[in-house]
Ligand SMILES: Nc1nc2c(c(=O)[nH]1)N=C([C@H](O)[C@H](O)COP(=O)(O)OP(=O)(O)OP(=O)(O)O)CN2
């Protein structure tokens with residue numbers, strides 16, 4: 001099994017409704033997003049999948065989040081979901097899942113991690129048999 005990892009960053013504000021402290025107020029982070037992709041077979045170039053193809057998918061979702069108020073993004077606002085690191089990891093996973101699998105047969109999105117700061121991050125993954 002091979003595993004590829006690509007990271008990117010974006011800046012965005014959020015507030016955590018109902019949070020018993022400062023994080024309920026408007027504030028921002030430089031978020032880091034990490035994508036992990038797995039699969040068994042390399043292509044004729046010796047790649048599981050071109051990093052560029054993963055970066056392209058990641059940059060599309062990053063463009064939708066960068067310099068935004070995350071609470072206003074559909075998926076958070078409409079559902080009344082707080083844009084925590086956990087919920088962002090889930091949101092990005094669900095947004096990228098199909099597009100990553102479509103890059104090449106036999107590869108799949110393993111997990112998404114989202115850092116709020118260099119010291120704190122959340123990961124979402126789905127278990128497959
Ligand atoms: N499980 C989670 N806990 C917290 C989240 C989260 O998304 N998931 N988010 C927050 C707030 O967004 C908060 O801004 C982050 O707080 P913290 O990690 O403490 O980061 P700071 O930059 O404020 O660091 P300090 O060391 O506290 O100054 C809170 N919890």
Ligand SMILES: [Zn+2]
Pocket residue numbers: 014023027028029116
């Ligand atoms: Zn925060």
